[in-house]
Amino acid sequence: MAYRETEKMRQRKAAVRQKITDCTYRCVAEGGFRNAKVTRIARMADVATGTIYRHFDSKEDLFAEIFRRATQHEVNKVADALAPPGDARERLERALRRFAERALEGPVMAWSLIAEPVDPKVEKERLAYRKAYADLFEQAIREGIEEGCIPDQNTRQSSTCLVGAVSESLVGPLSPSQTGQITTDKTDNNPLVDTIIRFCIQGLTGTRR
Amino acid sequence: MAYRETEKMRQRKAAVRQKITDCTYRCVAEGGFRNAKVTRIARMADVATGTIYRHFDSKEDLFAEIFRRATQHEVNKVADALAPPGDARERLERALRRFAERALEGPVMAWSLIAEPVDPKVEKERLAYRKAYADLFEQAIREGIEEGCIPDQNTRQSSTCLVGAVSESLVGPLSPSQTGQITTDKTDNNPLVDTIIRFCIQGLTGTRR
DNA sequence: CAAAAGAATGAATCATGATTCATTAAACTT
DNA sequence: AAGTTTAATGAATCATGATTCATTCTTTTG
Known part of the structure; x- marks a missing residue:
């Protein structure tokens, strides 16, 4: 057996997910959903756009x-x-x-x-x-x-x-x-x-x- | 001298313009401005998309x-x-x-x-x-x-x-x-x-x- | 450390729709 | 009817932004 999700990883992933949702929230609060482009959210959260799709099926x-x-x-x-x-x-x-x-x-x-x-x-x-x-x-x-x-x-x-x-x-x-x-x-x-x-x-x- | 807009033409143009606005109105009434794409309006009004831009500067x-x-x-x-x-x-x-x-x-x-x-x-x-x-x-x-x-x-x-x-x-x-x-x-x-x-x-x- | 698995990356691709513009058609004028 | 000017056309181009995925980086395990 080669890999199993560890607690540390679980937390790190949760943190990233949290950061994404936080930034999305901020974007929306600033200019509505129109304003919350995936690219902008990604930039703000300091992750790649693809990462967002790792955490959510779609925008x-x-x-x-x-x-x-x-x-x-x-x-x-x-x-x-x-x-x-x-x-x-x-x-x-x-x-x-x-x-x-x-x-x-x-x-x-x-x-x-x-x-x-x-x-x-x-x-x-x-x-x-x-x-x-x-x-x-x-x-x-x-x-x-x-x-x-x-x-x-x-x-x-x-x-x-x-x-x-x-x-x-x-x-x-x-x-x-x-x-x-x-x-x-x-x-x-x-x-x-x-x-x-x-x-x-x-x-x-x-x-x- | 070679060309001067005639009354007939003026009326025809007005009619086209009218048709475009009418169709736009209908589109909007059906599904809001979101629903009123230039292509759809053109199709509905039975004119080319370019024609719309002859009558209006922009959507x-x-x-x-x-x-x-x-x-x-x-x-x-x-x-x-x-x-x-x-x-x-x-x-x-x-x-x-x-x-x-x-x-x-x-x-x-x-x-x-x-x-x-x-x-x-x-x-x-x-x-x-x-x-x-x-x-x-x-x-x-x-x-x-x-x-x-x-x-x-x-x-x-x-x-x-x-x-x-x-x-x-x-x-x-x-x-x-x-x-x-x-x-x-x-x-x-x-x-x-x-x-x-x-x-x-x-x-x-x-x-x- | 090497192999295995997952996570992250971000440039490339797709999708949607507005706008342009080279070309064709129609309307005037003489 | 030929020449000139405007109108109409619609395929091609541009712009925007979501989504994918081949590749790279990290973590885990033996």
Whole structure:
């Protein structure tokens, strides 16, 4: 017998793979999937282009993995914001705010996840992503209805309106090229976000705060 | 002297040009700008690919023209809906409904105009398009504020939220490939549209109808 | 260390589609 | 009808970028 994968090798391979995914993520965050050419990723990760194909069957597969990783992260953030105690309305407001702030911090990534055209395998991931958000918001709206602080309505459709209002307002206008035209101050008192949140909550509850 | 363009020729050229733009429009309506390859347009219009370059400097220019044509049409439709008498709230509701119905009738075109990534020259047209919508809605909101039927607010931002909520709800979910999964009944009593409109009006006015 | 196996390389190949341009056809003018 | 000018043609060329694969480098094992 002549060769068997050793632990050291396993780790080294994992490290390379990790570097590739990290660089892909960075490329996408910078300029969307359009911007993430295999050659560029390879250069950035300091490997040969062929190496990428040793770790992934195709660019599409690589992208799908990145997409999954990114969306899990985002959805978790929003889920976290929804978790703490409070009435449904408060919690929804918190979640929307988190969603909006995340989008403002990384508008290009947000746009890529929400709206950039992608290959079929990635589109499949996107469906799951949309569903995850819709489920989160829907659940909260439903709880609000039970609690009586939100009037009865089609929860799924409302949830979609929420995502639409926020994402279009924040990432739609400055979608592809023109980044950095929005004041991305880390502090969460961005008046734009406030306006959007108010619109959403009113759309949901039909009452002015 | 040897040659001077005659009326007949002028008309024939105009006809060819028209045929090219028509076919481009159809291609885009079917599958977005992605789908509108020069070769396909040429085949469809029954001209040689080179002929297209006799009428347009580049594909980008052709696209820009199509985009302009399409958006003028859409914006006019919405402006029409905004024109008839009524209080601002009624008129806004009518305009939003028109906007939504148009999007439902041609979801792919709507998506192309709103969200599909396009070349710089086309993106420039899109900015004008967005602005046209924003201006329309904004003006109506402002009138509503004066009339007292809409509370004071940032009219520009609210207007963006309107466009976002509607477009995401209608064309976002079924953006690229999967058309025809929505019940596109011509009758204007689509419950999905009703839900969205209600959400928007509430978001704007803060009152349940 | 030599043999064996896997990993990495990156130039070459393929695929897609826009654009060009030498050639042909058509339209005017006298 | 011959000469001149513009229009149309579509195969060839260019540009971009994904993918392959013969070759080279590393690791493992006896």
